[in-house]
Amino acid sequence: MTYYSIAGLNIESFLLPSCFSPFEIPAAGQTHCTIIKDSDGFSNHSAPRKSFPYDSFIITALEDNSWLYSSPENYLQVSLLVSPDYSQIRVHFPPGDIHDHQDWQLSNLLRVALECLLIRHGRLSLHSACVALDGHAIAFTGHSTVGKSTRAGKWVDH
Numbered sequence: 001m002t003y004y005s006i007a008g009l010n011i012e013s014f015l016l017p018s019c020f021s022p023f024e025i026p027a028a029g030q031t032h033c034t035i036i037k038d039s040d041g042f043s044n045h046s047a048p049r050k051s052f053p054y055d056s057f058i059i060t061a062l063e064d065n066s067w068l069y070s071s072p073e074n075y076l077q078v079s080l081l082v083s084p085d086y087s088q089i090r091v092h093f094p095p096g097d098i099h100d101h102q103d104w105q106l107s108n109l110l111r112v113a114l115e116c117l118l119i120r121h122g123r124l125s126l127h128s129a130c131v132a133l134d135g136h137a138i139a140f141t142g143h144s145t146v147g148k149s150t151r152a153g154k155w156v157d158h
Helices: 018-023 100-120 148-157
Strands: 002-006 009-013 033-037 048-054 057-062 067-070 079-082 088-092 128-133 136-141
Touching: 002 018, 009 100, 018 100, 033 100, 057 100, 067 100, 079 100, 088 100, 128 148, 136 148
Parallel strands: 009 033, 033 088
Antiparallel strands: 002 009, 048 057, 057 067, 067 079, 079 088, 128 136
16 A cells, blocks of 8 residues: 555555645554556446536535545546545546556546545645745635746746
């Protein structure tokens, strides 16, 4: 298992996509979330209550209050089954090596599930670049490719 810390929450995982590597830490104390591989699939999950389209996938609320995150057509065969309190995330993908497109889908599914975990613990997730100045943080927020990192880099340079 590998351990990660995101916004002060400790996550234990068999695998996270490479984009999460900056958050890797030595084994930590309390684990807030465990991510495990489930090679059997989720055929035994409870019945769906309601589905919500989100970005390029669907989040389905299940009758037992757990959540199923999947692709609309699940053509990449990557999905997550998340416990009601977000303390466990089961990841399913086909046997064999993970291909780049599956890694991309897994990154997107986990990003949203982990953002929900952060919210449950009173944390806020921002798409931003940030610099420290005199003990304070200055965050540059915005959509992808608008120049947040460039602007933050200019602040650091001056």
